[in-house]
Amino acid sequence: MRSILRIGYLVLGLATAIQGSLVLHDDSFQPDHILRVTARDYTQACMERYSVLVNGSSPGPELRFQEGKVSWIRVYNDMEDSNVTMHWHGLTAFTAPFSDGTPLASQWPIPPGHFFDYEVRPEVGYAGTYFYHSHVSFHAVTAWGALIVDSIEPAPYEYDEERIIALSDFFTKTDEEIVDGLTSTNFTWSGETSAVLVNGQGRLATNATGSCKLAAISVEPGKTYRLRFIGATALSFVSLSIESHDVLEIIEADGHYTKPVKTSYLQIASGQRYSVLLRAKSESELRNEKSRQFYFQLTTMGRPTVLTTFAVLEYPSSTTTDLITVPATPPLPVANITYGWLDYTVEPYYPDYDFPTVEEVTRRIIINVHQNVSERTVWLQNGYDWVQTFPKSPYLVDIYEGTLDLNASYKRAIDSGYGFDNQTRLFPAKMGEVLEIVWQNRGTVDNGGVENHPFHAHGRHFYDIGGGDGLYNLTENEERLKGTHPIPRDTSMLYAYRKETTALAPSGWRAWRIRVTDAGVWMMHCHVLQHMVMGMQTVFTFGDQTDIKAQARTPGRGYLTYGGSVYGNATYSPSVRHFF
Structure with missing residues (x-):
């Protein structure tokens, strides 16, 4: 249906x-x-x-x-x-x-x-x-x-109520200071996050003093809750668990219902979302616990320093919940990364018959990602970065204006052997292709450093077909995929597997499959904001000029000019195309 x-x-x-x-x-x-x-x-x-x-x-x-x-x-x-x-x-x-x-x-x-x-x-x-x-x-x-x-x-799952639990980072430097430092020839790191906030609230660090309140998530005894977790962090890859509530049931990943997966913790990277079912304790269980409040424990992973922060799961009562005290010792073990968490495990709730088999793949694109230090410190994909100052006007605008020849770009991309056109810095694809996109992590040129990268795709969701250490091996991964049912995702993790290796040595991969069915200009990028600013972004075009224009017909000149008539202001109302 x-x-x-x-x-x-x-x-x-x-x-x-x-x-x-x-x-x-x-x-x-x-x-x-x-x-x-x-x-x-x-x-x-x-x-x-x-x-x-x-x-x-x-x-x-x-x-x-x-x-x-x-x-x-x-x-x-x-x-x-x-x-x-x-x-x-x-x-x-x-x-x-x-x-x-x-x-x-x-x-x-x-x-x-x-x-x-x-x-x-x-x-x-x-x-x-x-x-x-x-x-x-x-x-x-x-x-x-x-x-x-x-x-x-x-919904295919029953629950009484829902709660949103959104994670974000706090940096003491301003946006402008961070961007200037990351893009300067005198490279200056943003600094690590000072706090992982929950719904915008939190404390700077464990044992911090002061009046800052922790976020409180209120639940009633005996009810079942859908907890919607949102990874809105800029940098942090977070392990999250709840004190005395170690049975969580994953029911959604990135906007798709899943078959239930029981877990005691979540790993949430920037851009990822999960829903879990939490069955709140009964009144008798709370009496046995002798407590009506429990800590959410959040630990950052894969960074030079480990930061542990907290929020509170509260069962309201006549006693006021303590949102000031931070535990001197974390109540739960401080987590390490579980490499490949949920890989080959999570499955779609509804039958999905659209997953492309390896026999359907028409082209495999390997995107090698690494950091390079020359005049600036940058993140490169197949030797090139992409920043918002590179194109002088939006690719989609150039397509409508007739100044971007996607057929020529596609030919250059195929001739390159990487599927990449270094003149336009595009990864062009034809309608009807079935792409296998492999993100290949490699050691930094100067010191062999490796980092984790949550890659996010705009446009059509991809089928995540797993990841692993070293180099991608098609035959070995096909064996792992046997009997599994990959789920569409829009953000998945390219793991580092180690802190450092030798320059350009392979250190982890993540693979996707996607059918090229919807024409347009779609970004695919690491969702760590610092890495994006430093160039870790790619742009795919699906279809040629004719396909893209046919997708939505003529938009009107107001879309093709900066500050054009589609952008209203205090003096005039915009003329807007209703595409639906």
Whole structure:
């Protein structure tokens, strides 16, 4: 039934897109949600920091969409000296291609003093947990918020209530200081995160003094809760567990229901989301425990220093919950990385007949990633970095303007042997191809250092076919895949497996399969913000100029110019194409 509904919505969406026209968004137009982006001094973890905020806070307001239904989100850029975009992390933007929120890839950013109306319609079958964030500079460390897509059908799991538990990092340096240090010839690291916050609250470190409160997640005895975990961190790869609650049941990963997987802990990287079922303790169990509050313990992994922070799971009573005291000794063992966590294990809840077999793969693209130090310290993919200042205008705009020849780019990419065109820094693909994309970790040129990278794909979700140490071996991985049912994901972890090795030595891989079915310009990148700023981003084009233009027809000139007529301001209302 779900597959029939999904096909029906896709056909309806295509028909509507073809018929769409420019619509004046004047005072008679009422968006479903309004987000206003500002920058000012803001206090978190008892420290004041100049931060980019959404509706005056971090995190911004929770948004709820519904499968198959169009939502309009008006994003105001109220900052005076910075562009902004908004990306709907994990959601697709196939027939509203200018709504993906990727500056210099799929749209011009929103200039100061302007606003842009984003059109988003989640596909049927994508009910789940997401988040939104700015895709400019280092904004996403604070400019983000939870986004939930509700199903048009009853959920396959029963629970009484749900709670959002979103993780983010706190840095004492400002966005501008961090970006300047990372991109300078006199490279300066951002510093490690000072705190992992839960829903924007927390303390700087274990045993910190002061009045900062820990986040509290309230539950009632005997009820079953869906805990929606969101990895909105900038840098931190977090292991999370709950004191005296060691039976969690994973039911969703990156917006897709899974068959239940029991676990006592989660590993959550930047960009990843999971839902778990938590069965709250009964009153008799609480009496035996002699406590009504328990710690969430969060430990950062794979970094030079280990940071352990906390939140509180509370069963409210007449006694006030203590949100000030931090345990002198962590109540749970401090976690190490479990390499390959959930690989070859998690399976889709609904039957999925679209997984591409190895026989269907038409092309394999190996993307070697490593850090290099020359004039600047950069992260490279197949020898090149990608930053927002490289293209002079967005690729999607150039495609509509006729100044980007994707057929020539594709030929250069094939001739390179890597599937990469170094002139445009694109990975072009033809419609109908079935790609196997292998992210290959390699040691840093100067010292052999290796790091973990959560890779995120825009556009169509990929099938994660696992990972491992060393070099990717197709034959060995096919043996591991036997009897498994890979699930679509949008963010998965390329592990380092060691802190250092020799220069350019292979040290871990992650492999995906994806059908090229939806034309457009789609970024695929490490979701660690520092690595993105330092060049660890790739851009894929699916289809040629004809395919991409046919996907959504003519958008209107206002989309093709920075600050064009589709970007409204205080003096005029924008003329917007309704793609759905």
